[in-house]
Amino acid sequence: MNSGNKFLNVYTELKKILKKFENGMNVKDEGKENYYLIGPYSEKFKKELWFASLHIKKNYVSYHLMPVYMYPELVKEIPSPLKKRMQGKSCFNFKEYDKELFQHLAKLTLSAHKMFSKRFDNI
Numbered sequence: 001m002n003s004g005n006k007f008l009n010v011y012t013e014l015k016k017i018l019k020k021f022e023n024g025m026n027v028k029d030e031g032k033e034n035y036y037l038i039g040p041y042s043e044k045f046k047k048e049l050w051f052a053s054l055h056i057k058k059n060y061v062s063y064h065l066m067p068v069y070m071y072p073e074l075v076k077e078i079p080s081p082l083k084k085r086m087q088g089k090s091c092f093n094f095k096e097y098d099k100e101l102f103q104h105l106a107k108l109t110l111s112a113h114k115m116f117s118k119r120f121d122n123i
Helices: 003-019 066-070 072-077 099-117
Strands: 026-030 034-042 047-056 061-065 091-094
Touching: 003 034, 003 047, 003 061, 003 099, 047 066, 047 099, 061 066, 061 099, 066 072, 066 099, 072 099
Parallel strands: none
Antiparallel strands: 026 034, 034 047, 047 061, 061 091
């Protein structure tokens, strides 16, 4: 494992949020450092659509939530404290467990899943 041992608790807690959305998704779980949820094949885009991923990096844990990029109106739902953790258009970085931030992220992930799943019959 990389230097992410100190981030394993953060990774584990964030993974709990994403595991709730595995049904109908392709799950790629690479142990204690990488986890992916990939939606079904999209005829419109001619590929599978990524829903979310989680990665332990050297200095933080990154939580990528692609529907935030796909549906910009989701950005309006992001509370200011969580928005401060945002890098780019769909990534949130964390160095430590924060119950309040993770609750906000869980709520955002639920909203994102509702929008994302409208594209597919089997999610």
